[in-house]
Each structure stands twice: as C-alpha cells, then as structure tokens.
Amino acid sequence: MSASRSFWxxxxxxxxxxxxxxxxxxxxxxxxxxxEIVETLFVHSPMDRGxxxxxxxxxxxxxxxxxxxPLKMVPxxxxxxxxxxxxxxxxxxxxxxxxxxxxRLSEDLWSIGAFPIVCLLVIPxxxxxxxxxxxxxxxxx
Amino acid sequence: xxxxxxxxxxAPADGKLSPLRLNVMRVIYFAIAFLEGSQVVPALFxxxxxxxxxxxxLLSGFCLTCVLGLRYPRQMLPLLMFxxxxxxxxxxxxxxxxxxxxxxPATFGEDFPAIGFGVVIMPFVLPWGYIxxxxxxxxGDRWR
Numbered sequence: 001m002s003a004s005r006s007f008w009x010x011x012x013x014x015x016x017x018x019x020x021x022x023x024x025x026x027x028x029x030x031x032x033x034x035x036e037i038v039e040t041l042f043v044h045s046p047m048d049r050g051x052x053x054x055x056x057x058x059x060x061x062x063x064x065x066x067x068x069x070p071l072k073m074v075p076x077x078x079x080x081x082x083x084x085x086x087x088x089x090x091x092x093x094x095x096x097x098x099x100x101x102x103x104r105l106s107e108d109l110w111s112i113g114a115f116p117i118v119c120l121l122v123i124p125x126x127x128x129x130x131x132x133x134x135x136x137x138x139x140x141x
Numbered sequence: 142x143x144x145x146x147x148x149x150x151x152a153p154a155d156g157k158l159s160p161l162r163l164n165v166m167r168v169i170y171f172a173i174a175f176l177e178g179s180q181v182v183p184a185l186f187x188x189x190x191x192x193x194x195x196x197x198x199l200l201s202g203f204c205l206t207c208v209l210g211l212r213y214p215r216q217m218l219p220l221l222m223f224x225x226x227x228x229x230x231x232x233x234x235x236x237x238x239x240x241x242x243x244x245x246p247a248t249f250g251e252d253f254p255a256i257g258f259g260v261v262i263m264p265f266v267l268p269w270g271y272i273x274x275x276x277x278x279x280x281g282d283r284w285r
Contacts, residue, residue, distance in 0.1 A: 013283075020282055041234040046244045050235030051252065055199050057234075058227035062219060068281040075206065075219045083202020090185040091194030102193040112195070137212045141160050 014071060015124040023070035026077070026122050030063040074128060081119035088113050162268050163214045166221060169266050170210030173224065178204035215271075222272070225263035232260045 010016045037056045044050065059076070066073035092113045095101030102108070158166075181204060184197035203220070210217035236253050239245055 017283065017285065020284075041230065044235075046239065046242060047246045048235065049246045049248050049252065050231055051248075051256075052196050052199070054227045054231035054234065055196075057230045058223050061226055061230075062223055065219070065222075065276055069276065069279070070282050072276065072282075073219050075209070075217045076223065078209070079202060079206040079220060079223070082206050083199045086185065086202050086205070087194055087198035090198060091188075091192065095190070098190070100190050102191050104193055108193065108195070112198075131216060132209060132213060135213070135216075138163055138215050139160055140164065 010126075015127050019124050020070050022122050023077070023124075024067050026118065027063045027066040027070065027073075031060060031067070034060040034063070071124075071127065074123065074132075077119055077123050078128070078132075081116050081123065084112050084116045084119070088116065158215055158268050158271055165266055166214040166218075166268075167211055169221060169224075169262075170207045170214060170217070174204050174207040174211070218268075218272070221263070221267055222276075224259060225267060228256045228259040228263065231256050 007017045010019075034056055037053055038060050040053055041057055044053070059080075062073065062076055066076060087108075091102075092105070092109055095105050096109060178201070181197055181200040185194075185201055188194065188197070203223075207217070207220055210220060231252075236249075236256060239249060240253065
C-alpha cells in the first residue's frame with residue numbers, strides 16, 4: 001500500500017517515481033522514433049542541406065542522457081514543447097485551416113503537431129516552476 | 142598553501158561553476174537567443190504558404206528556450222550540449238564531405254560559416270569537468 005503510494009506521490013523527492021518512468025518512456029520513444037532519421041546521416045543525397053537531420057540526430061543522441069537523467073534533461077523537453085508549438089502556430093494550423101500546405105502536412109500534424117500535448121502531460125511542471133522560474137538566478141559574480 | 146590557493150582562480154567545488162564560466166555560457170545563450178534569433182524568427186512570419194517549416198520552427202524554438210539560459214546557465218546546459226552536438230553532426234556528416242567533394246547545396250555558403258563557427262567555439266564554452274561529473278559519472282535518477 002505504502003509502496004504504491006510512494007510510486008505516485010512525490011513525498012520528499014523532486015518528482016514522483018511514476019513521473020520519472022513516464023519521462024523515461026518518452027526518451028525511449030524518441031530513441032526509437034528518431035532512429036530512422038539518424039540512419040540518413042550516413043545515406044543521403046550529396047546535395048542534402050542536412051540541417052534538419054543534424055538537429056534531429058542530436059536530439060536522438062541526447063535522448064540517451066534523458067533516459068538516464070530525466071530531471072537534468074528537462075530543458076530538452078521544454079525545447080521540444082516550444083519548437084513544436086511554434087511550428088503549429090506558424091505553419092501547421094494556418095496551413096490546415098487554409099487547405100494549402102506542404103505535401104507532408106498531414107504527416108507532420110501528427111508527428112510534430114500532436115507532440116506538444118504529450119510534452120504538456122509529461123513535463124513535471126511543479127519541478128519546472130521551482131527550478132526554472134522561482135529559483136534564484138545562478139550567480140553573476 | 143594559502144598563497145597558492147589565493148593565486149589560483151577559485152577552483153569550483155563539485156556542483157558549482159565559476160562565475161567566469163557561467164558568464165561565458167551566458168554570452169553564448171545571448172548570442173543564440175538574440176543574434177541567431179533575429180536571423181531565424183522572421184522566417185516564421187514570411188514564408189511560402191506551402192513551406193514545411195520544420196527548420197525555422199526548430200531553430201526559433203531553440204533560440205527562445207535559450208533565453209532561460211541567461212538566468213540559469215548551468216541548469217540549461219543540455220541546450221548547449223545540444224547546440225554542440227547538432228553542429229558537430231552537421232559538420233562531419235554534411236558540411237565537411239560536401240566541402241571536400243565540391244558538391245555544394247545552395248545554402249552551403251550561409252550554413253558552413255555559421256555552423257562552423259559553433260564547431261570551433263563550443264568545445265571551449267562547455268564545462269567538460271562538470272559535464273563529466275554530472276552527466277556521465279553521477280548516478281542516474283532513481284528507478285525505485
């Protein structure tokens with residue numbers, strides 16, 4: 001009974017054990033889901049710009065760290081949330097509403113546009129509030 | 142003993158970084174957030190109606206998140222690690238092979254100096270000792 005309670009509750013820890021598992025699951029999902037782009041680092045057209053692939057490959061690499069240290073890697077989850085919301089507001093939703101969009105719009109709406117919802121559920125907001133908002137700024141001198 | 146200790150810049154204790162290091166990191170967060178930001182954010186507002194938009198959104202999101210690094214440079218370190226990682230990956234998987242082969246995409250002239258600059262300076266910005274202690278040797282977050 002108490003074991004199950006301590007799984008769901010934070011107690012004197014930073015976040016609950018359940019939260020850590022969910023964050024790790026997202027890291028695993030990233031490792032699994034982004035791998036197909038990582039493969040293209042080695043096999044690509046010689047004229048490929050490559051910026052998108054390099055950005056995604058770096059996220060894939062850091063997802064391993066996020067699996068081991070979910071809390072320390074929270075900034076990456078914040079970044080994921082922010083860029084995907086930006087994409088939705090600047091590209092995804094306007095294109096969806098206007099009916100004129102990129103050829104990959106419907107695929108991207110799922111793979112990019114739906115992810116902020118996952119992030120909003122997964123990020124430990126209380127922890128973010130304590131450590132990234134109300135905590136005193138790190139020293140200047 | 143005391144003289145030696147005083148003549149050497151205070152070695153940061155475990156878990157801390159010197160103010161110099163924190164401020165160097167802040168300079169980079171600032172450069173990403175505002176200098177790079179001013180280059181990439183306009184593409185969110187002015188673009189082809191059918192643009193896919195992934196690169197402008199990724200870069201703008203990164204610039205925006207880096208604003209938090211000004212207040213918490215140490216806690217936001219994963220962002221600088223990301224910055225170094227993607228630039229090195231691009232350099233070795235795309236930039237350098239393209240430069241050597243002479244087959245250059247239209248964006249190469251803009252990308253190579255911008256990303257190459259990061260490749261040169263990021264190793265000097267990242268606090269490697271701290272990363273080693275906190276992101277490699279430290280025990281992972283708990284499992285039970």
